[in-house]
Amino acid sequence: MSVLSGKKIVLGVSGGIAAYKTATLVRLFIKAGAEIKVIMTPASKDFVTPLTLSTLSKNPVHSTFYNEEDDNAEWNNHVELGLWADFMVIAPATANTLSKMAAGNCDNLLIATYLSAKCPVYFAPAMDLDMYKHQSTLNSFTKLKSFGNLMIPSESGELASGLSGEGRMAEPENIISFIENDIQSKLPLSGKKILITAGPTYEAIDPVRFIGNHSSGKMGFDIANEAAKLGAEVILVSGPTHQTAKYSSIKVVKVVSADEMYQACHSYFFDVDVTICAAAVADYKPKVIAEQKIKKSEAEFSLALEKTKDILASLGKEKKHQYLIGFALETENEIENAKLKIQKKNLDLIILNSLQDQGAGFGKLTNKVTFIDKNFNIEPRELKSKELVAEDILEKVILNFNN
Incomplete structure (x- = not known):
């Protein structure tokens, strides 16, 4: 576009x-x-x-x-x-x-x-x-x-x-x-490079099965589209999704697993001004990936899992000049858990989603978020379209550069 x-x-x-x-x-x-x-x-x-x-x-x-x-x-x-x-x-x-x-x-x-x-x-x-x-x-x-x-x-x-x-x-x-x-x-983000993650990750169990989640990737793509509209150079690292970028200037890097997303993010992170991690990355992956399709032979089946690399926390450790934004999807003790993530992951801003809010969460066209910055200033927003939420997020980014 x-x-x-x-x-x-x-x-x-x-x-x-x-x-x-x-x-x-x-x-x-x-x-x-x-x-x-x-x-x-x-x-x-x-x-x-x-x-x-x-x-x-x-x-x-x-x-x-x-x-x-x-x-x-x-x-x-x-x-x-x-x-x-x-x-x-x-x-x-x-x-x-x-x-x-x-x-x-x-x-x-x-x-x-x-x-x-x-x-x-x-x-x-x-x-x-x-x-x-x-x-x-x-x-x-x-x-x-x-x-x-x-x-x-x-x-x-x-x-x-x-x-x-x-x-x-x-x-x-x-x-x-x-x-x-x-x-x-003359656009407000002209000359700025922004790294954005979007979508789910799929963690393979065998050649045909995987562990995944219901993320559509829409929120991350809407942020990428808004950033490009405002003049930024955008690198969008996306897990499997049917979403498409509206602007040809957006560089889309397609990945599947959490490990692939980790590698892609770290390859671009040091050259960007802003990173917005909106992807729903799997927390766990199978310890062993079966080389052949697992047959349905037993009445019960156990799968050993291990933690995936925490992409957001790893970027927070290596952060120098970057403005780092993370998302937190919580179901209980939302504010307290979000504040802990800001500290543990060295974030400048966290965007809190709650599954308790009607109209928010995976697969929806709308979202209801709360902004919490590194000084623990809390700013709840009303339910609105994900496109408008993306505008609000980029307003925060612009404000950061203007301060």
């Missing part, structure tokens, strides 16, 4: 030959999950048709304040369009349009919307080499940047005039990448 997913974007198209590229640009915005509304200057319709961009954007294309040929035409509200957008992108941005933006020369719907926008504005210049280098154009660049607008650098190559040099509008793929990278860099 792209950081553009769910975002509302107004695309302004001005009258240059590069306008033909906006069909591809709209398609890429839609593919990234964004919602697009297009505003065209009258001159831009000589290079690409409103029908093309309307079909691709799945929204009407606006060009004038109202339809002069229709006495009952509704006014295209530039203020409403400007306030609707999470981002505004003007591509291509011709020398004429850039000059109007810089001067506030509001003689068309695109400039009126630009002046009404309260969101970040990106512009992708497109013009011939001599126009690009002219001092008036350079002045427009400087002035627009001083307004806080973000310039998507033009590329060099063959131009419509036959000249070769700077002034080509950035390719649609590069425009998307520029905007995504800019948004990503």
Whole structure:
């Protein structure tokens, strides 16, 4: 999933030959999950048709304040369009349009919307080499940047005039990448690496049987998705589960047993800033794994078990700079047991689940948790969706970095 997913974007198209590229640009915005509304200057319709961009954007294309040929035409509200957008992108941005933006020369719907926008504005210049280098154009660049607008650098190559040099509008793929990278860099967890564990572990008895638990892995995956959404680099170590990561940037490391999860966690732990252990790791495993399927021959069957390695405690012993979060699923003396785990495992925060709470626990879409930090500050939360619980957990992480 792209950081553009769910975002509302107004695309302004001005009258240059590069306008033909906006069909591809709209398609890429839609593919990234964004919602697009297009505003065209009258001159831009000589290079690409409103029908093309309307079909691709799945929204009407606006060009004038109202339809002069229709006495009952509704006014295209530039203020409403400007306030609707999470981002505004003007591509291509011709020398004429850039000059109007810089001067506030509001003689068309695109400039009126630009002046009404309260969101970040990106512009992708497109013009011939001599126009690009002219001092008036350079002045427009400087002035627009001083307004806080973000310039998507033009590329060099063959131009419509036959000249070769700077002034080509950035390719649609590069425009998307520029905007995504800019948004990503401003997210609250940008530059942070987070290790998350999720799901159950399966401890083999023989080639076909195992000891496991009812964990679906949803809580850990929701935390990973929220962390990626907030800009973090995420490593997700997951036991067997049907859950999938929403963001391609999440590195999913699949494991089966507690030993495999232990090894994976320790291989990444020293390079991360935060570790959140949400997996339901088996406490015990068979001492001996049968090489062949155990036959059902006896009326009773005994299985010798031994403790698995305590992943959370082992990470707590090796912790240096990492912010370490653990989960505790308790059925009795919840608060006291959770406090003991904070001390024994050297945690910064523990998230307490209680099976006594209706709607919480394994296999549920909701969870009810209590946050307890290393100073034993207790903060109970109400029952809510696991996605919202994940948001609450990451808020704690962000707060830690801001303190």
